[in-house]
Amino acid sequence: xxxxxxxxxxxxxxxxxxxxxxxxxxxxxxxxxxxxxxxxxxxxxxxxxxxxxxxxxxxxxxxxxxxxxxxxxxxxxxxxxxxxxxxxxxxxxxxxxxxxxxxxxxxxxxxxxxxxxxxxxxxxxxxxxxxxxxxxxxxxxxxxxxxxxxxxxxxxxxxxxxxxxxxxxxxxxxxxxxxxxxxxxxxxxxxxxxxxxxxxxxxxxxxxxxxxxxxxxxxxxxxxxxxxxxxxxxxxxxxxxxxxxxxxxxxxxxxxxxxxxxxxxxxxxxxxxxxxxxxxxxxxxxxxxxxxxxxxxxxxxxxxxxxxxxxxxx
Amino acid sequence: xxxxxxxxxxxxxxxxxxxxxxxxxxxxxxxxxxxxxxxxxxxxxxxxxxxxxxxxxxxxxxxxxxxxxxxxxxxxxxxxxxxxxxxxxxxxxxxxxxxxxxxxxxxxxxxxxxxxxxxxxxxxxxxxxxxxxxxxxxxxxxxxxxxxxxxxxxxxxxxxxxxxxxxxxxxxxxxxxxxxxxxxxxxxxxxxxxxxxxxxxxxxxxxxxxxxxxxxxxxxxxxxxxxxxxxxxxxxxxxxxxxxxxxxxxxxxxxxxxxxxxxxxxxxxxxxxxxxxxxxxxxxxxxxxxxxxxxxxxxxxxxxxxxxxxxxxxxxxxxxxxxxxxxxxxxxxxxxxxxxxxxxxxxxxxxxxxxxxxxxxxxxxxxxxxxxxxxxxxxxxxxxxxxxxx
Numbered sequence: 236x237x238x239x240x241x242x243x244x245x246x247x248x249x250x251x252x253x254x255x256x257x258x259x260x261x262x263x264x265x266x267x268x269x270x271x272x273x274x275x276x277x278x279x280x281x282x283x284x285x286x287x288x289x290x291x292x293x294x295x296x297x298x299x300x301x302x303x304x305x306x307x308x309x310x311x312x313x314x315x316x317x318x319x320x321x322x323x324x325x326x327x328x329x330x331x332x333x334x335x336x337x338x339x340x341x342x343x344x345x346x347x348x349x350x351x352x353x354x355x356x357x358x359x360x361x362x363x364x365x366x367x368x369x370x371x372x373x374x375x376x377x378x379x380x381x382x383x384x385x386x387x388x389x390x391x392x393x394x395x396x397x398x399x400x401x402x403x404x405x406x407x408x409x410x411x412x413x414x415x416x417x418x419x420x421x422x423x424x425x426x427x428x429x430x431x432x433x434x435x436x437x438x439x440x441x442x443x444x445x446x447x448x449x450x451x452x453x454x455x456x457x458x459x460x461x462x463x464x465x466x467x468x469x470x471x472x473x474x475x476x477x478x479x480x481x482x483x484x485x486x487x488x489x490x491x492x493x494x495x496x497x498x499x500x501x502x503x504x505x506x507x508x509x510x511x512x513x514x515x516x517x518x519x520x521x522x523x524x525x526x527x528x529x530x531x532x533x534x535x536x537x538x539x540x541x542x543x544x545x546x547x548x549x
Numbered sequence: 550x551x552x553x554x555x556x557x558x559x560x561x562x563x564x565x566x567x568x569x570x571x572x573x574x575x576x577x578x579x580x581x582x583x584x585x586x587x588x589x590x591x592x593x594x595x596x597x598x599x600x601x602x603x604x605x606x607x608x609x610x611x612x613x614x615x616x617x618x619x620x621x622x623x624x625x626x627x628x629x630x631x632x633x634x635x636x637x638x639x640x641x642x643x644x645x646x647x648x649x650x651x652x653x654x655x656x657x658x659x660x661x662x663x664x665x666x667x668x669x670x671x672x673x674x675x676x677x678x679x680x681x682x683x684x685x686x687x688x689x690x691x692x693x694x695x696x697x698x699x700x701x702x703x704x705x706x707x708x709x710x711x712x713x714x715x716x717x718x719x720x721x722x723x724x725x726x727x728x729x730x731x732x733x734x735x736x737x738x739x740x741x742x743x744x745x746x747x748x749x750x751x752x753x754x755x756x757x758x759x760x761x762x763x764x765x766x767x768x769x770x771x772x773x774x775x776x777x778x779x780x781x782x783x784x785x786x787x788x789x790x791x792x793x794x795x796x797x798x799x800x801x802x803x804x805x806x807x808x809x810x811x812x813x814x815x816x817x818x819x820x821x822x823x824x825x826x827x828x829x830x831x832x833x834x835x836x837x838x839x840x841x842x843x844x845x846x847x848x849x850x851x852x853x854x855x856x857x858x859x860x861x862x863x864x865x866x867x868x869x870x871x872x873x874x875x876x877x878x879x880x881x882x883x884x885x886x887x888x889x890x891x892x893x894x895x896x897x898x899x900x901x902x903x904x905x906x907x908x909x910x911x912x913x914x915x916x917x918x919x920x921x922x923x924x925x926x927x928x929x930x931x932x933x934x935x936x937x938x939x
Binding site: 324326330347 | 783937
């Protein structure tokens with residue numbers, strides 16, 4: 236695998252052994268990660284798993300208790316100021332000024348980064364964001380989707396090399412989410428590195444690489460296919476009648492680790508293939524129910540990881 | 550069936566408990582408020598601090614009939630009588646001789662800069678004139694800009710000196726002292742308290758408004774969540790501070806212009822000194838207050854705490870600065886506290902320039918103190934400013 240180990244210049248984020256505690260509770264534990272330049276790296280994990288804390292440590296908003304690393308080649312502990320100049324950070328909660336207009340917010344950010352012609356830069360960004368006609372509207376009066384676009388615009392205004400997006404699409408409608416992801420891919424195509432945290436599976440699937448983090452530990456990382464392949468999960472997709480009854484009958488049986496309804500079908504998964512097969516063997520004969528062996532979905536994999544990690548770390 | 554079962558049944562059946570519902574909800578609210586109050590350490594401290602500390606502080610410090618007022622002596626003659634007179638003055642406890650000067654210029658300078666409140670001049674040939682029965686004049690010059698401070702000492706002056714001298718002099722049967730005490734109420738001959746209050750109000754109003762402007766500035770950003778975004782961008786604590794203070798310097802300058810303008814036009818307060826100097830030092834004072842407010846803002850955890858700190862600062866500013874009560878009348882420890890407040894220095898500056906026509910030279914120490922307080926506050930603010938969310 237040494238051939239694929241990227242050289243230093245190709246790596247945007249390279250951290251080792253990051254730990255952070257708040258009030259005696261360890262939120263991030265011995266976290267290491269490498270993100271190649273130009274990739275979209277998804278940070279997936281349940282609430283409170285340490286995603287936000289990790290992102291904040293990367294951009295210098297929090298100081299790690301232990302561990303070290305570089306961000307865009309700069310030392311995270313020593314060069315926070317240099318990192319800040321080249322990183323765009325989009326906070327989980329809208330954190331631009333609600334009582335400033337769209338234009339005023341963008342001009343403020345442009346000036347902070349020392350952009351030469353702040354007005355022109357802001358005007359350009361308004362056009363790019365499709366916010367024409369709304370530039371004098373107060374940011375606080377925008378809808379969720381527009382706020383999110385504005386926030387993305389603000390953190391890309393200075394042409395950063397790295398974007399840190401903390402649950403950027405929370406509370407945004409599907410259309411706006413799709414537009415948002417198209418924009419992210421367009422930015423990555425131009426060489427920008429994007430680290431994005433989310434707990435939407437469809438968004439995870441849009442990332443080049445993902446890391447699943449729970450209780451402050453990275454449980455698995457790689458491309459979506461790699462992550463699915465790494466899990467030893469066997470999954471059957473069941474379609475037919477009376478799935479609710481079937482679901483209740485399967486839960487807790489030997490070999491069955493997960494039963495989850497997906498619309499009109501049911502996903503039945505287990506780590507131990509033989510035990511799973513043994514349990515479902517009599518049920519497969521049932522009339523009106525169709526069983527099909529299938530790839531586990533990313534969600535199946537994550538839910539399974541989450542259940543397992545709960546036993547390990549809590 | 551026990552009471553509890555009864556209650557459970559009622560809840561289960563969804564019957565509202567009409568009789569006790571009101572009180573129960575009030576009780577729930579009270580319990581919650583108490584818990585929150587207990588967790589808010591600063592508020593909790595304020596409950597004890599504000600009444601006890603302030604009462605002790607102000608109860609001991611404030612004195613409306615001040616004694617031991619700083620007095621300069623210009624002794625043109627060194628005679629037994631002159632010394633007796635001075636001793637008698639000192640014995641009244643109103644006058645405390647802090648300076649002995651040798652010429653009139655020095656005498657005037659001390660009064661002008663506010664270092665002394667009184668000046669006593671014993672003219673050449675005083676004793677001889679008394680013995681001859683010429684009724685010579687003993688000059689007592691008073692800084693009357695603060696009529697309260699000067700008033701009680703002056704009103705007691707003739708009577709006390711007379712009784713004190715009665716046994717010293719060989720004129721026991723004389724109904725009045727064999728010399729005239731000529732009181733010279735400088736700067737405010739009519740002892741109009743308005744002349745004193747209006748310039749004082751300039752400083753007090755500015756203290757209040759300026760403090761509040763900046764005291765909320767950082768906490769507001771934290772509470773609204775904008776701080777996280779701000780900190781992730783390349784801006785330094787000094788830049789944040791100056792950016793937040795400078796706009797309000799202009800606001801404060803407009804306010805000061807308004808108040809001083811109204812004082813001059815409506816209340817007839819004179820402006821004897823240089824307007825430029827007044828404007829420059831007022832700007833310094835405004836900036837010092839903004840810097841202190843900003844410092845509170847970097848220490849406070851939320852807007853409520855910032856407001857509480859401002860009030861804690863504002864109260865002594867009013868009471869210990871010489872605005873409400875004579876500064877010279879306070880005990881020494883209270884004067885030390887007063888020296889740490891920008892308002893104390895600004896009051897001397899604004900009264901000095903408006904009422905006495907003082908120059909920068911007269912006011913240099915107060916100006917330097919103001920500058921030092923401002924820089925101190927700014928240093929604390931920049932050091933205290935949290936660059937991370939840790």
